[in-house]
Amino acid sequence: MDSDDDFMSGHSSGDEDFGLEVESDDGSLGDDFDEDEPDVGFSQKDLKPAKKAYEVDYKIYSPSEIQAHQDKQIGEVSAVLGQPAEATAILLRHLRWNKERLIDLYMDRPEHVLEEAGLGPNTTTNPQTRVIKGFACDICCEDSPGLESYALRCGHRYCVDCYRQYLAQKIKDEGEAARIQCPTAGCNRIVDSKTLDLLVASDLKNRYQVLLTRTYVDDKEHLKWCPAPNCEYAVDCVIKRKELDKIVPTVCCACKHRFCFGCTLNDHQPAACSLVKMWVKKCEDDSETANWINANTKECPKCSSTIEKNGGCNHMTCRKCKYEFCWICMGLWSEHGTSWYNCNRFEEKSGSDGRDAQARSRQSLERYLHYYNRYANHEQSAKLDKDLYQKTQKKMMNLQTASGMSWIEVQFLDTASHALQLCRQTLKWTYAFAYYLQRNNFTEIFEQNQKDLEMAVENLSEMFEKPTTELADLRVDILDKTSYCNKRRVILLDDTAQNLKDGEWKFNVDISSKA
Amino acid sequence: MSQKRIAKEFGDLQKTPLDGIKIILPNEADMLQWQITMEGPKGSAYEGGNFVLSLSLPKEYPFKPPTLSFKTKIYHPNVTNDDKGSMCLGLLRPDEWKPSSKIDTVLEFARGLLVDPQPDDAVEQGIAREYRENRKEFLKTAKAWVKQYAKK
Ligand SMILES: [Zn+2]
Numbered sequence: 193m194d195s196d197d198d199f200m201s202g203h204s205s206g207d208e209d210f211g212l213e214v215e216s217d218d219g220s221l222g223d224d225f226d227e228d229e230p231d232v233g234f235s236q237k238d239l240k241p242a243k244k245a246y247e248v249d250y251k252i253y254s255p256s257e258i259q260a261h262q263d264k265q266i267g268e269v270s271a272v273l274g275q276p277a278e279a280t281a282i283l284l285r286h287l288r289w290n291k292e293r294l295i296d297l298y299m300d301r302p303e304h305v306l307e308e309a310g311l312g313p314n315t316t317t318n319p320q321t322r323v324i325k326g327f328a329c330d331i332c333c334e335d336s337p338g339l340e341s342y343a344l345r346c347g348h349r350y351c352v353d354c355y356r357q358y359l360a361q362k363i364k365d366e367g368e369a370a371r372i373q374c375p376t377a378g379c380n381r382i383v384d385s386k387t388l389d390l391l392v393a394s395d396l397k398n399r400y401q402v403l404l405t406r407t408y409v410d411d412k413e414h415l416k417w418c419p420a421p422n423c424e425y426a427v428d429c430v431i432k433r434k435e436l437d438k439i440v441p442t443v444c445c446a447c448k449h450r451f452c453f454g455c456t457l458n459d460h461q462p463a464a465c466s467l468v469k470m471w472v473k474k475c476e477d478d479s480e481t482a483n484w485i486n487a488n489t490k491e492c493p494k495c496s497s498t499i500e501k502n503g504g505c506n507h508m509t510c511r512k513c514k515y516e517f518c519w520i521c522m523g524l525w526s527e528h529g530t531s532w533y534n535c536n537r538f539e540e541k542s543g544s545d546g547r548d549a550q551a552r553s554r555q556s557l558e559r560y561l562h563y564y565n566r567y568a569n570h571e572q573s574a575k576l577d578k579d580l581y582q583k584t585q586k587k588m589m590n591l592q593t594a595s596g597m598s599w600i601e602v603q604f605l606d607t608a609s610h611a612l613q614l615c616r617q618t619l620k621w622t623y624a625f626a627y628y629l630q631r632n633n634f635t636e637i638f639e640q641n642q643k644d645l646e647m648a649v650e651n652l653s654e655m656f657e658k659p660t661t662e663l664a665d666l667r668v669d670i671l672d673k674t675s676y677c678n679k680r681r682v683i684l685l686d687d688t689a690q691n692l693k694d695g696e697w698k699f700n701v702d703i704s705s706k707a
Numbered sequence: 708m709s710q711k712r713i714a715k716e717f718g719d720l721q722k723t724p725l726d727g728i729k730i731i732l733p734n735e736a737d738m739l740q741w742q743i744t745m746e747g748p749k750g751s752a753y754e755g756g757n758f759v760l761s762l763s764l765p766k767e768y769p770f771k772p773p774t775l776s777f778k779t780k781i782y783h784p785n786v787t788n789d790d791k792g793s794m795c796l797g798l799l800r801p802d803e804w805k806p807s808s809k810i811d812t813v814l815e816f817a818r819g820l821l822v823d824p825q826p827d828d829a830v831e832q833g834i835a836r837e838y839r840e841n842r843k844e845f846l847k848t849a850k851a852w853v854k855q856y857a858k859k
């Protein structure tokens with residue numbers, strides 16, 4: 193019923209669904225939620241007033257807020273249809289919470305809608321367990337006198353034990369909630385939550401509620417669960433699937449997990465979802481070729497002694513000959529700061545080289561390895577930085593005792609570590625992005641931004657690895673470098689996202705969402 | 708708790724057997740394992756054959772569906788062409804099974820499949836394709852298998 197390329201289920205003008213006001217500057221998303229309900233963890237006020245090109249509006253909801261929102265919609269629609277809340281809930285779920293469509297259909301052919309939703313004609317009055325003379329349960333064939341039995345409004349009656357076991361199995365084993373039908377073969381009457389309340393134990397009731405809420409979020413095209421393990425929050429973001437070649441909608445959950453609303457993978461700005469998918473697939477297919485890159489040891493380009501990388505920083509100094517080089521390109525480090533040196537850009541070889549097929553295929557492999565090398569390196573560096581971060585806590589403790597700094601004063605290491613993670617995550621994906629990018633007037637600026645961020649990150653990373661004794665003196669420097677890194681990242685992302693929006697990037701693959 | 712139901716179903720099927728279907732318990736003490744002998748329906752590709760099937764009921768029966776498999780080799784798009792001869796479609800699928808569904812319905816369903824295979828729900832795609840596109844060839848093989856494996 194809904195178009196596939198559309199994240200929202202309802203888009204008529206009368207739709208009051210929360211989160212529709214994408215452009216609102218005050219950040220007040222969603223008028224369906226009570227105004228007095230506190231924002232959870234994330235406050236729109238924390239954002240800079242002017243939205244950057246790479247930012248999207250979104251809101252985070254806790255399970256109880258989602259519950260409240262369901263209840264509110266059920267209440268509203270129940271009043272319009274003149275159906276009890278239980279039946280309205282089933283109707284709404286049946287039509288995937290598209291209120292307008294439900295009301296339209298119901299006004300047109302009420303019996304038909306009820307039948308379709310599993311609420312066929314009523315043959316008994318208010319559901320309750322009863323003892324009926326001469327009753328034999330068709331499931332267990334028990335017929336002892338005094339046997340308690342239950343039937344939904346369809347009138348199909350079974351003993352309470354069988355009913356309970358049936359519901360327990362559906363909820364516990366099959367994770368079913370919104371669409372549990374009457375146990376009778378061929379009867380599609382839906383078990384409503386009043387019946388559930390009447391028949392099942394409280395632990396199952398809770399599970400049932402959780403499952404119902406789950407289907408609510410799954411049914412709503414602009415709601416998604418945070419993919420972090422054990423996180424219970426859902427994110428509301430109105431991004432249509434067909435917009436995903438124009439924007440990379442990164443959101444940050446109340447649990448601090450940063451993920452892409454488009455594909456729910458970890459934050460992959462500035463690369464669009466479809467590029468990420470292609471890139472990950474390519475890396476899997478070519479993992480053999482690229483395996484050597486993941487090694488943590490390399491040889492010094494000058495004296496050939498083995499050098500181990502144990503931090504995120506790519507500025508290496510050989511212990512033996514003191515040669516300073518770049519871990520990624522193995523080039524002389526001193527040249528990296530200069531304007532003419534390019535570690536990040538792949539230099540296409542010109543001339544007769546590219547003529548024959550063999551040379552072309554070698555060139556294409558080299559090109560891939562160039563980008564993959566840098567991509568993988570930042571991934572690995574981020575891991576190493578993270579290991580360092582685990583040690584940061586300890587470092588901070590040591591620093592406090594050594595320098596007499598307060599807890600607040602040593603927070604700069606924590607901040608620096610976070611910035612490193614974030615910037616490396618971005619850098620990593622700039623290389624997947626660049627791999628698919630065709631050269632044009634805009635690529636030069638992109639590569640410059642990439643290089644600037646890269647240098648800023650390596651500088652900070654280098655400081656971050658200094659022995660604790662030196663850290664206290666570096667505090668101001670580290671703070672400066674941290675904010676510089678963050679600034680460079682914002683510049684890069686903003687510029688890239690703006691060009692993506694404006695359709696200025698040319699890719700050597702099709703990045704539209706169909707691909 | 709399912710004992711009573713299973714005993715009743717078994718008893719009913721002995722009292723009024725289904726057309727062309729014989730049921731025995733290979734082990735009298737085990738009500739969960741039934742052996743079915745099914746005649747190939749008249750007019751179907753399987754006419755003239757006698758097919759042995761095994762029906763096993765799960766501990767959770769009737770809340771979970773029984774499993775049905777052909778012990779006699781059969782050339783059919785809905786039966787796996789291996790030593791298991793298993794099938795999983797229609798009401799045999801856990802999400803379509805209802806506790807009020809009965810074994811007689813399951814057996815009728817299986818017999819119906821011999822008359823009208825369901826290539827859209829196939830486990831053997833090759834056989835399904837042949838059934839759709841080259842019925843003649845399908846019938847030839849199916850009948851040859853009946854002769855070879857399911858002779859009375
Ligand atoms: Zn019913």
Ligand SMILES: [Zn+2]
Pocket residue numbers: 329330331332333334350351352353354355
């Ligand atoms: Zn019963």
Ligand SMILES: [Zn+2]
Pocket residue numbers: 418419420423424425445446447448449
């Ligand atoms: Zn989360």
Ligand SMILES: [Zn+2]
Pocket residue numbers: 452453454455456457460464465468
């Ligand atoms: Zn994505």
Ligand SMILES: [Zn+2]
Pocket residue numbers: 518519520521522523528535
């Ligand atoms: Zn380099």
